[in-house]
Amino acid sequence: MDFALTEDQKMLRDMIQRFSEAQLQASAVADDKLGRLNASTVVKLRELGLLGLADDGGDLGFAAVALYELARHDAATALFVGQHCAASAGIAAAGTDAGATFTVPVFEDLTLEKEAGEILASASTFVVPFLDHANALVFPVRLSGRAALARASSHVLGETQPFRGLGVCAAAFEKGRLGGEVVEIFGDDEAVLVFETWRILTVAAVAAGVARASQEAGTLYASERVQFGKALSEFQATQFKIANMALRADAAWLVLMRAANRTGLNDNNRMVKTASMVAITSALYCSDEALQLHGGYGYTSEYAIERYYRDARALSALA
């Protein structure tokens, strides 16, 4: 048993912290207002190798550190990286070729039909983030009772309608109908399991990062804001919240890393689901309490906690 980061993990963490302070912290605010990730962030992510975290199978522990650190400053960027990696990992596990930037759509009423040797997918609605930065889609399907992955060019989605989601606003969601478009089916149970493990790990890591960012923001604000002649942090009820937030942020991080460091894919998958549940509970709790500590200021874009609050709730819908 060892709860310390490896040297490689520490280097990765420090690298992302430098990137975050230099670029992400500011771009996160601007992206949130605009409602989409800016292209220069995506270029930089590729330069830093962060879009290759799942190449050659990847290392979940390494990826968890990266996604968590990114999410502490920008949940949307972390989600983008994680979704791309989940798709890449699923493709790698199926032994096929990657070579695209992926995103993961959410369909409702997805049905598949075979026609003239092709697989046609239809869905009454879909919601997809980051479509402007991805040229391919990967998503899980069931065909003749068998689990598999589907892959398609983002063009299959046809005409989409952009919308600004609740939180992770920079995700630049789009929506529409899918009407019998050709998709490529590949991979088996194991590929789906790899894909799902990475996808849920992403939610867990991003939520854990949001929990930590919220906890830090709320604690700092409480230590500075004076009401009734004392810093908020001198009131016992505030201290209890500060303690609970710290506990929840730690719990999210620890279970995330425990899940990411497990060997054995099936075990991984189960513990990763546990990690995502714990992390979402933590992100919801920490962002809520921290916003409340900010009072009216927390309800405005003047403080980052306003964004964290929306991010946490958007993640709960994506879990």
Added chain:
Amino acid sequence: MDFALTEDQKMLRDMIQRFSEAQLQASAVADDKLGRLNASTVVKLRELGLLGLADDGGDLGFAAVALYELARHDAATALFVGQHCAASAGIAAAGTDAGATFTVPVFEDLTLEKEAGEILASASTFVVPFLDHANALVFPVRLSGRAALARASSHVLGETQPFRGLGVCAAAFEKGRLGGEVVEIFGDDEAVLVFETWRILTVAAVAAGVARASQEAGTLYASERVQFGKALSEFQATQFKIANMALRADAAWLVLMRAANRTGLNDNNRMVKTASMVAITSALYCSDEALQLHGGYGYTSEYAIERYYRDARALSALA
């Protein structure tokens, strides 16, 4: 709109408060240790007319006041009265004769069979409280897709095994198997609705009473116990708990009375379910916080909160 008790309701409340202070408060402690209601309580309940609250249809508002006030001092006694009344009300609604002391069993895997003109009931297990004080059972069934009530002498349960339930310990639970015993089927949808409304109202009223008793006990203790040189109630975190408990106890009481005072049986039934959910949440919350305020003392029978805590959780299992 009028949130004040009627004069009749006030008289009823005062009468029960006198009874509680004279008898129930002490007997509740003794009954809880022994694991069953004592016979003299049952005699007194009948003398006071409390077993007749559902006679001639009854008045839910009146009954709610009575059950709530009883439960503030003794949840088990209140539950006994309420279950008897629910059965009586169902029987009255079906137009048949009462004339017994009823209780309400909970069956698992209840099945009914017709054989030679008789209805035979079987169940893999059952749990029934107050069997030592009741000579008849009433419970809801479905027969040929139709809702109805079943009634049987308590003898049909055959050999039972007594046990001391988690809380409402004085309920003196018994359990066993039911192996094809003859039951009488009567009443229609409306009789079942009346029965269920009274039964759930009972849970709501008892839980609301437990919430109030807990809130009062916790608040009082917090105002008296000194730690770190101050009464517990002078700590802000304690004050927040005191506020939350008061809110939850009030909410339970108000929704109970709103449900009990509605006209129209269907509406009643829906609002009564709502009342039971609110009241159970309140009873769980108030008894938990109040026990915590008591510290180690709350974990012992020296203080009534220890019983309230078990009562609340037993009610959550009976809802």
Added chain:
Amino acid sequence: MNFELNSTHFDTRQRAQELAGSIIRPGARQREANHEFPLDALAALAKSGLMGVNVKPEYGGLGAGVVAYSEAVQVVAAADPAVAVTMCVNNMVAEVLQEFGGPTHLEMIPKMTSGEWSSGSFCLSEPGSGSDAAAMQARAERRGDTFVLSGSKAWITSGEYAGVFLVWARVGDAKNSISAFVVDPTLPGITIGKPEEKMGQHASNTVALAFDEVVIPDTALLADVGDGFRVAMMALDGGRIGIASQAIGIADEALRLADLAGLVTDDLVAEVEAARTLVWRAAWMKESKIPFTVEASMAKLHASETACNVCEAVVARAGARALDPDFGVEKLLRDARVTRIYEGTSEIQRIVISRDVLRRL
């Protein structure tokens, strides 16, 4: 006991429902997107008497009482929380003038109820004094027949559009020097800040105000010097019934959307009904002239917490589709969050409640 709405309540509800259907709900999404103050909706509310529900008819109010007021706010908030909060503040200010005002103040009420003024503003909070109202810094100095008002106010609802400001400031240095003034927003020396960028309720207007040696007549004083804190606390008691009602309207709407989406919500419904009953109680007590401070705090605390819980649960249960603004709940979730902050944070409500519970021991 009787928990039924009477014909006045139903009638008032009906007025609100008609406007909700015809003008408040239809434009809500667009006003939100454009950060557009709901002038049309407010004018329609005034025309229906809903900008002064508990204001006497002689001042142009509906005179329908507090329960009716709560019902109207619930309905309006379900259609658009931003319109509801603006309506709430106007009703609150009008009631304060009715309760404490001298002749010059009473004359203003019809302008507030008729729509001549689109709203009133309640100017209590300051950048450094939110929960801690007693820490306020704004000052009004007597100078002959006038007061000279200086200071900063924050989080002022409708500040850019208000026909009247109710402003709190200290007169002198005594501990009990806080006083209330009825101020003309067009006076020289008043600067209106740019609107706050809020998480939700974009169609409501929230600004900072700066008062720089603003000369106001001594008739601007509401009640007496030093009465301000008491006036503010009484106003907030009533105001909390308004915000509690707004929160319930938000929760009702979230439940309606969840029902449409086929989600299970029994557990959520229960707590919303608890909140509604708590609000009815506080409203009935105010109407019955029974002290209702604690009951209003309980109502506001539980309704606002429940509204947020309900929106959050619906988002989590609905999944990804809940992120789509067309689903509807994401706006409600953003709108709801501030109900736990304004008109006294949840923490302040808990302090009010526990103080009372402990005093009664």
Added chain:
Amino acid sequence: MNFELNSTHFDTRQRAQELAGSIIRPGARQREANHEFPLDALAALAKSGLMGVNVKPEYGGLGAGVVAYSEAVQVVAAADPAVAVTMCVNNMVAEVLQEFGGPTHLEMIPKMTSGEWSSGSFCLSEPGSGSDAAAMQARAERRGDTFVLSGSKAWITSGEYAGVFLVWARVGDAKNSISAFVVDPTLPGITIGKPEEKMGQHASNTVALAFDEVVIPDTALLADVGDGFRVAMMALDGGRIGIASQAIGIADEALRLADLAGLVTDDLVAEVEAARTLVWRAAWMKESKIPFTVEASMAKLHASETACNVCEAVVARAGARALDPDFGVEKLLRDARVTRIYEGTSEIQRIVISRDVLRRL
């Protein structure tokens, strides 16, 4: 990072599992009903080295470390929480003697680990001083080569059966006068009260102790005069790992019963795993000689709250059958509740945690 148990951990777990199956679980219901102290189970634990898991082999301990200790406690608690708490207190007292004891104290440890003494007792709380340990009243006066000990202690686990009492008392009136003493329970002047009637954990023994001018040798002093508070706080840090582990064992058992009954528990499992990871972290830090006070508090706080939540949820989800002792969860629910109180209430843990978080800002 590495979150896998190693062979020492598995081996220790296995020792506990064997006893859980053969002696701890089988008698649990009956000991509970009869309020019977688990002498046989404790003797068996001692024989397997589990009464001194983190005690060095030279003192008869297993020397398996803190993670192994946590695993053993989890397994024992799942079988019977009352046995687990007795085991925890014995391990804690033995570790304190190992850490702070002089030669006469070190000699006692083998008696604690071998089963010669069925348990040790940790005598810190007093009737008027629970969370507020610094308010203690017990006094030890120097008289020649002896101390004379007077005062009352409350909530003493195993007090009736202990071979050794670790007792805290003030020596003199200085603020830092709290000191720890290793006391023979058979000395004249010690009165053992009748067992508390507890909600659960009936098979554990909880008594009040009265010390009336008990004469103890000066070798009874542990560390120095005035070191008592520090010793107590360090002991509690480790003790919290024990109680957190006990709570996790209770939660594990409740989940096992819920599974048997076919209930959905995914949400509950998640928080139990969170608690387990927090406990592992604290245990690993203690083992790695990294300060772990805050981490132990987090583990204890979350594990105990989670254990109660899990039991409560299982009762509510199972319905009436959960009331039946044969179902099993009602005992666990009653047993669990005190884990949020002893070894520092949840409130005390929050104070410990927030103090540290704020100091690190």
